[in-house]
Amino acid sequence: xxxxxxxxxxxxxxxxxxxxxxxxxxxxxxxxxxxxxxxxxxxxxxxxxxxxxxxxxxxxxxxxxxxxxxxxxxxxxxxxxxxxxxxxxxxxxxxxxxxxxxxxxxxxxxxxxxxxxxxxxxxxxxxxxxxxxxxxxxxxxxxxxxxxxxxxxxxxxxxxxxxxxxxxxxxxxxxxxxxxxxxxxxxxxxxxxxxxxxxxxxxxxxxxxxxxxxxxxxxxxxxxxxxxxxxxxxxxxxxxxxxxxxxxxxxxxxxxxxxxxxxxxxxxxxxxxxxxxxxxxxxxxxx
Ligand code: PDD
Numbered sequence: 001x002x003x004x005x006x007x008x009x010x011x012x013x014x015x016x017x018x019x020x021x022x023x024x025x026x027x028x029x030x031x032x033x034x035x036x037x038x039x040x041x042x043x044x045x046x047x048x049x050x051x052x053x054x055x056x057x058x059x060x061x062x063x064x065x066x067x068x069x070x071x072x073x074x075x076x077x078x079x080x081x082x083x084x085x086x087x088x089x090x091x092x093x094x095x096x097x098x099x100x101x102x103x104x105x106x107x108x109x110x111x112x113x114x115x116x117x118x119x120x121x122x123x124x125x126x127x128x129x130x131x132x133x134x135x136x137x138x139x140x141x142x143x144x145x146x147x148x149x150x151x152x153x154x155x156x157x158x159x160x161x162x163x164x165x166x167x168x169x170x171x172x173x174x175x176x177x178x179x180x181x182x183x184x185x186x187x188x189x190x191x192x193x194x195x196x197x198x199x200x201x202x203x204x205x206x207x208x209x210x211x212x213x214x215x216x217x218x219x220x221x222x223x224x225x226x227x228x229x230x231x232x233x234x235x236x237x238x239x240x241x242x243x244x245x246x247x248x249x250x251x252x253x254x255x256x257x258x259x260x261x262x263x264x265x266x267x268x269x270x271x272x273x274x275x276x277x278x279x280x281x282x283x284x285x286x287x
Contacts, residue, residue: 093112
């Protein structure tokens with residue numbers, strides 16, 4: 001059975017979903033997106049993802065065509081039309097189709113596209129042993145808080161990790177940790193979680209928020225601030241977080257071990273708290 005996607009008011013097989021070449025998403029990368037994990041057919045933290053979409057659209061001065069309730073219904077309808085129990089739902093809004101001109105076109109309806117694929121989370125081996133990462137200078141723009149579809153710097157930075165046989169690229173702007181090419185980054189120092197603040201230099205991750213909520217609820221101390229490269233390299237633990245990676249330990253950075261090169265005790269705690277939360281909140285609703 002063909003994969004069903006959503007495009008501008010219609011559910012249709014992916015082979016039949018076309019966007020004109022003058023779509024501003026294609027021409028300029030002019031749009032915003034979300035990636036929402038779906039567990040047992042329940043969209044995880046859907047409200048939070050839709051609120052971040054709204055913030056991104058406002059940041060891009062792009063009209064949000066749908067109300068929260070309309071988005072929720074569309075997302076749930078797409079989940080139903082796809083086979084997998086656990087899915088990775090992608091949605092994007094672009095400024096629509098117009099003759100090529102940098103300035104905003106007038107009277108153009110945004111393009112809305114959604115698709116859902118089976119969710120692929122890190123392997124058991126990666127969760128147990130951690131992964132390697134490389135580092136790079138954060139070459140992105142100054143509005144990394146907007147989840148824009150224009151991802152060329154992220155694409156180039158992520159490829160550096162792939163070329164090195166690693167999973168992620170950890171970014172430093174002016175020597176300060178920001179985030180990963182496609183994830184947020186946390187460190188641990190003497191039992192305290194170090195996290196960069198949600199400013200314009202990082203995406204306010206939904207997983208980031210959840211991890212900090214879980215840490216607080218379980219009395220694990222957190223220090224939110226600006227951390228320089230030397231401090232991050234000397235940290236006891238380093239983690240990646242995202243909707244698809246969940247929480248994953250980085251055990252080596254640029255070929256050098258982080259801590260004792262094994263996922264650390266705070267990671268193990270957080271990993272368990274995250275999985276327990278997921279199972280409790282999502283899976284129980286199916287009973
Ligand atoms: N990316 N920072 C960046 C630059 C990201 O691209 C992502 C997620 C995150 C984590 O955000 P969240 O926890 O809300 O997934 C942080 C998604 C998964 C992607 O682009 O595929």
